[in-house]
Amino acid sequence: MRADVHRFSLTDPSDVSGLKEAIDRGAIDPKTIVAVIGKTHGNGLVNDYTRGYLTLCLSLLIGERTGETPEAVRERVPFVFSGGVEGVLSPHYTLFTVTADEAAGAGNALAIGVAFTPAMRPSDVGRQAQIDAVAAAVRQAVAEGSIDEVHFVQVKGPAFSLAEIINDQNAGRPPVTDNPGKLMSFGRAACALGVAKALGEIPADRAVEAAVLKDLSLHSSVASISAGVEVRTNEVIVMGMGRRWSGRLAIEHTTMTDALDVASLHAMVQRLGFPSAPQIADPGRLRAAFVKCEAQRDGLVRGRPHTMLNDGDINEQRHIRGAVGAIVASVLNDTGLFVSGGAEHQGPDGGGMVALIADRAGA
């Protein structure tokens, strides 16, 4: 098997011209698409509808070319979009394809597995039900994807509008919070703890529901969680290295210990064979990058106060995505990055996970 990565710029959230052209010239067989991850133009918060818009447009296009209904495409392919391209970040989507590769001998290469949990209700979010469902889906994706070394687990969990939360509450199922934005936070936290459980980052016998958003020392070093109103299940994409996989692509990851931790970025880049330099000179070898980040909860960055958590005009996630996204872009020489805020239990407080896929040729 060979996993490939195709990244396209977005002029607006309905712009699927890049994929259309690639299918038309035979560069991508739409049946081989197994996952899509991207950054869209919205605010990345509850009232961001650009994620659903792009999901609809891509599933219409793929279905039109494969003969599937759009609904069938969405059940088969996880579409994980995060809104918010603050600062220098660039809206884009990245397709992952898996093809048989009989000519090439198998080696150690980029490996991908996907799985879905059952649909969740508002009252499931942030609770043991979501933790367990995500952990099971991660184990399934690792197994079915023959992944030997996990470097990145992307989960897109459900978010709910106020009306949906209240409907569930009125049906006798109280949520952990009736604040839609806060519920997104609970959901990301539960998903991250589910990933950590599945991968053994948290002891299997440790109860974790009580730790959700409380004990931030529990975290996964490879989880990246988004939430959005356009999904109802938890969509799980696991990436890593696998000996049954072939091709020139490799993936690495690291943990930024805080927002200014460029040393970890440089070490990761060098593990992928790039020479030591303040900025990558040949960004063409980069195929995709995934970043999680969060405003440090004590209100400081390296001892100086930041204002992200006091701001009533710009949401803290928009602040930190713009800042950490720019820092990573300055090292990678590339602004087409998946940078997602809300890193609850996805790395240490104030820091976050970074994963990078690169072409080893030329290294």
Place this chain on the structure above:
Amino acid sequence: MRADVHRFSLTDPSDVSGLKEAIDRGAIDPKTIVAVIGKTHGNGLVNDYTRGYLTLCLSLLIGERTGETPEAVRERVPFVFSGGVEGVLSPHYTLFTVTADEAAGAGNALAIGVAFTPAMRPSDVGRQAQIDAVAAAVRQAVAEGSIDEVHFVQVKGPAFSLAEIINDQNAGRPPVTDNPGKLMSFGRAACALGVAKALGEIPADRAVEAAVLKDLSLHSSVASISAGVEVRTNEVIVMGMGRRWSGRLAIEHTTMTDALDVASLHAMVQRLGFPSAPQIADPGRLRAAFVKCEAQRDGLVRGRPHTMLNDGDINEQRHIRGAVGAIVASVLNDTGLFVSGGAEHQGPDGGGMVALIADRAGA
């Protein structure tokens, strides 16, 4: 003469406790303060009142200790505050003092000169009157400050609310625009061209009023311009190196050619004696940094689209300050930076000026 630099964190825009404590323990003689530059908590746009609030609080404190009225302090000392501490940036103010230094032999060291233009009306902004007044003030500051090599010219020009603009218009003096935000942009542009004129960056005989916001190839490589409703004159602070000055401080500057130009940053840092590294290891030697930045007008950063100029929720200046501020912070290992948006004619389109003051001891 010796110029010194004192930087204090701000918990809120009225927090002058740092200076008060420094005066009380004799570390700063308030009579020696010649300029104050800082970043405050507001949005950095027309309706940002945090600049004026800090100006009032500092002038009250300084006046109380020197015996001057607050008004006299403000006429003597330029207070240049820029609002907007997006992302990891940290609110702070930096005081510049000049003292006699007879013990030390004069050498080549940080030199400072200040000057003020007459008060401007809304209808003067963005026009030849402002260009000429600023050019004259720059020449005066260079001469009086005995500055041999100019590295940084900070100007704070006036901004006006809609009511003030309309009053002036009704008095028969039409402004270049009646949009308050746009008028700030015209003013910054005119000030930058005034600086460029004074320093010979634009030929003395070249008419420039017609170039304001039109011909962006005309620019100053050392100008940093802010505008705010709390000033009526253009306040000019020139910094550079001077042979008649003593002390361990030195200043350098560079031009970022675009938002991701970290190479220029590293070259500047090394000119100040820091070893080559992705991030400065001993930020304690840094005394102040000044950054101008702007969203690239063709909508691209290194070929990929950005969304800063299409955004109706977050002003383009807030986007670019957060991004470029974070990149510079990641190199300097310091978030207490003066990062100001609106770099019209203050560096190339999409780029901007950066200046850095450091202690040479330990280099």
Place this chain on the structure above:
Amino acid sequence: MRADVHRFSLTDPSDVSGLKEAIDRGAIDPKTIVAVIGKTHGNGLVNDYTRGYLTLCLSLLIGERTGETPEAVRERVPFVFSGGVEGVLSPHYTLFTVTADEAAGAGNALAIGVAFTPAMRPSDVGRQAQIDAVAAAVRQAVAEGSIDEVHFVQVKGPAFSLAEIINDQNAGRPPVTDNPGKLMSFGRAACALGVAKALGEIPADRAVEAAVLKDLSLHSSVASISAGVEVRTNEVIVMGMGRRWSGRLAIEHTTMTDALDVASLHAMVQRLGFPSAPQIADPGRLRAAFVKCEAQRDGLVRGRPHTMLNDGDINEQRHIRGAVGAIVASVLNDTGLFVSGGAEHQGPDGGGMVALIADRAGA
């Protein structure tokens, strides 16, 4: 002929469940839909993609039920969506259907006509080309719709992102401005003047391109203009009373002279047969309401200053929609209103057009 009006709430911009259910139970024949007007969840500015999202979802649904392609539906039916449901306003869409009504004798009743201009380029916006094209389309819609008395002309004109503007400029076609938000304003102004020309509100021989956004005394009292990146033509919907039409619906309109002009609202409501009262008691008779509004350009409302034009955090259009929308909602006892900002040449400075469709039964 009989015109009917069907209003549906939107839980999110892809929620077409209301129409689907109405088609399924036979209440609406999708072939009879001639226009859709609505308010969606976005910011109503350049980067609002909720308008396009709903357009896609509705055209998919209608096409599925009529056998048309979604593209064919969009060419036949104008979809006019305005983003921004600030304050108490409620997201919704209103469908207009036209059916043969042979049983009923014709009377004087709500009449509708629609027309489209050719596609526009960024460089056409705000210019004579757009004014003339819109005027011709209005005349066509009035004639084909047999409208005797025009009360409301809704135009949705094109908006363009920065990239599209620059592409057109680079092709040798300079726009009136390269600021995307400002270009929306120019476009709305040109459309309004086109309406005024077609209806004789401006003398036919008067040149008007020079008046765009300059001479605001020229305006239409029935025009309501929106702009959005999701359309390329100008879509024109004319409503009024026609003797060849039947049914119980009637339309009236008025001009609010400023944001607090409730007297005009009450007079209009009474012309539709509602009793005099501070608030309509039986809002069920209301079928649709259309409101244009704008922040008064001298910065005052009835002599006291407002801050809408100085605000860097919330766009002026969001302020005024929230305010005027709430006032109209408080009189009509209904929050499902089409309230649109940017009333350039669509009523006097600071005021705007209001139109109301009501069922005369019960009056």
Place this chain on the structure above:
Amino acid sequence: MRADVHRFSLTDPSDVSGLKEAIDRGAIDPKTIVAVIGKTHGNGLVNDYTRGYLTLCLSLLIGERTGETPEAVRERVPFVFSGGVEGVLSPHYTLFTVTADEAAGAGNALAIGVAFTPAMRPSDVGRQAQIDAVAAAVRQAVAEGSIDEVHFVQVKGPAFSLAEIINDQNAGRPPVTDNPGKLMSFGRAACALGVAKALGEIPADRAVEAAVLKDLSLHSSVASISAGVEVRTNEVIVMGMGRRWSGRLAIEHTTMTDALDVASLHAMVQRLGFPSAPQIADPGRLRAAFVKCEAQRDGLVRGRPHTMLNDGDINEQRHIRGAVGAIVASVLNDTGLFVSGGAEHQGPDGGGMVALIADRAGA
């Protein structure tokens, strides 16, 4: 005694020219000022510094004219400023003076009493300590002010930045929440319950700490609570009618049951002697108006969905202030209103308190 009311427009938060002029021409004796209430230009959220800025400027001016220090003025006079003048609202401040009035026989007229609680820590906010302290201060103000019939109780409680909250937490005093914005909400709720306790709106023996932000059926019908980082005590101003007071001013209040409840507004206006009309014709008789409002928690206004609680771009309080402020302004024909969001326990869910002071002459 006679209470008088003086309202001044604000061009910016440091604009105290109105009061200065009034003192200079003898219209106001600064020693008689007992309270100041106003609306400033900020966002009304945690990072709103315009409240503190105006407080400083007014206390400097008053102190300069009375011979008091600014600190002494602030200890004597409660300055209650709420940020956020969305939509048509106009920034202003209203001074309340109390003078001996021996000529006039005492009658039933506007009466004012003020009191302060001790300073609070972050960990006191939202708890019994704050409830009890506020209740005691209300009782004191009623007694010292000889108020027979209470119509309005304004409390300004403390808010804290993240850094202050964390400092208190680290000192062993955990807050009810470490989210600064949420803590403001807890504080307003506790203050409102304290008012209700003091006035007998809640049975004296009922424990209320557990009801804070939980049981919204407990509320005061006359409380209006603001919170801001610029105060440390709870400042209490009680207004009502008193037989020992003289003058032409009277106060009334009502409860809006939801955002569109104009019927209650009209009834209140008529109780003050204004004729029945959709809009007051002679707004000159109005001296001050106070409004509390809040987005309805079930996401509906009169059965239709609103979007205020799902919005990541504009805070819910800014939405509802703009909407309800405009509605009240349209009835009162006046935009210089004190409209404050965050009406926790200050009226029914989705509604809020309105109080009005008018001159009875001419009624």
